[in-house]
Amino acid sequence: MMNIEVFIKQRKAMKMSQTKIAAGICTQATVSKFENNGKVPSLNILNQLCSRIGLTVDDLYSDPEVSVVALRYQLDDIEDALMREDYRFAVKELKNVDIDKIEAPLYQMQFYYLQGMIRTLTNQKLADILFDFSRILDDLDEKHQTIFTQLSYLGSGILYLRHRQEARAKFFFNKVIDYLQQPLTVxxxxxxxxxxxxxxxxxxxxxxxxxxxxxxxxxxxxxxxxVQLCAAEHLTYYLARLKFLALTNAIVTNQPATDIQRLYQETLAFARLNRDVVTELKTASLMKKWQATIAD
Structure with a gap:
C-alpha cells in the first residue's frame, strides 16, 4: 500500500510548498488531491514529483524509518560533521552508507560530494576523489544546475591545491568565485x-x-x-571559521590591536557556541604567536 505520508513529510522537510513542488510538472491542485484525497497522479508525474524532493516512487511503498527519511538524516549528520571539521565521525559514518541502495539522484549527489570532500580533506587518493566529483559533474548533474556542481568544483580546487598544482586549483576556485558573484537565487x-x-x-x-x-x-x-548571510538566515555554523579567517587576515595586514582583540573575542564566542573545538584551539595558537611578536 502506498504511504502518502512519506511524500508529505519529505516535502515539508525540504520546505517546499505544493505550488513549488508542482512547478513545471503539474498543477498545485494535482498535488493537493494526491496528498489530501489519495488521488494518485500518472506514474510519469509522480516520478518527477518524487525526484524533486529526493524520493523514488518505491520509497512510498516502504517503511520511512528504514528508507529515505533515515538516509536523509544520516547524510545530513555527516554533512554537519564535515562543516564542524569532525572528520573522524564523518569518515566512520560514511562507511555505513551503502551507495548501491541510494536510488534518488539528489542523495546520490550528496553522497558523492561528501565522500569526495572528506577524502580530499583527509588526504586520500587523488584518483578516487576525482571519480567522486566526476560522478556529479559528468553524470548526476551533467547540466550543472545544482549547487553540487559548485561543491565539486570547490573540492577539486582544494584537492589540486593540496597536491601543489596551483594552476589547476585556481581554475576550479575561479569557477566557484564567479558563481558566488552572481545574484543569489535558491x-x-x-x-x-x-x-x-x-x-x-x-x-x-x-x-x-x-x-x-x-x-x-x-x-x-x-x-x-x-557573515551577512549567517546573520540574515540565522546560521552560526561557519561564523567561527569566518571570524578566524578575518582574524588571520587582520594579523597579516597589521591591523590595530583593538581590531585584532575584537575579532579574537568574536571568534572564541562563536567557536564555543558551536562547540567548534578545532577553531577554538587554532585561535588560541594564533593569538599566542601574535602576542609573542608584539612583545618583541
Missing amino acids: PEREDEKKFYLRRLTLIFFSAEFLSQQEELAKSNELIETG
Whole structure:
C-alpha cells in the first residue's frame, strides 16, 4: 500500500510548498488531491514529483524509518560533521552508507560530494576523489544546475591545491568565485537551509584560498558576504571559521590591536557556541604567536 505520508513529510522537510513542488510538472491542485484525497497522479508525474524532493516512487511503498527519511538524516549528520571539521565521525559514518541502495539522484549527489570532500580533506587518493566529483559533474548533474556542481568544483580546487598544482586549483576556485558573484537565487529543488549552508561552504573555502594567495581584500569581501548571510538566515555554523579567517587576515595586514582583540573575542564566542573545538584551539595558537611578536 502506498504511504502518502512519506511524500508529505519529505516535502515539508525540504520546505517546499505544493505550488513549488508542482512547478513545471503539474498543477498545485494535482498535488493537493494526491496528498489530501489519495488521488494518485500518472506514474510519469509522480516520478518527477518524487525526484524533486529526493524520493523514488518505491520509497512510498516502504517503511520511512528504514528508507529515505533515515538516509536523509544520516547524510545530513555527516554533512554537519564535515562543516564542524569532525572528520573522524564523518569518515566512520560514511562507511555505513551503502551507495548501491541510494536510488534518488539528489542523495546520490550528496553522497558523492561528501565522500569526495572528506577524502580530499583527509588526504586520500587523488584518483578516487576525482571519480567522486566526476560522478556529479559528468553524470548526476551533467547540466550543472545544482549547487553540487559548485561543491565539486570547490573540492577539486582544494584537492589540486593540496597536491601543489596551483594552476589547476585556481581554475576550479575561479569557477566557484564567479558563481558566488552572481545574484543569489535558491534553485527550485533545493532545501533553503541546506542551500545556504552549502553556499557558506563555498564562501569560506574560497575566502581561505584568496587569503593564501595574498588577495586579502577579496578574501575579506567574501568573509563579509558570509557573515551577512549567517546573520540574515540565522546560521552560526561557519561564523567561527569566518571570524578566524578575518582574524588571520587582520594579523597579516597589521591591523590595530583593538581590531585584532575584537575579532579574537568574536571568534572564541562563536567557536564555543558551536562547540567548534578545532577553531577554538587554532585561535588560541594564533593569538599566542601574535602576542609573542608584539612583545618583541
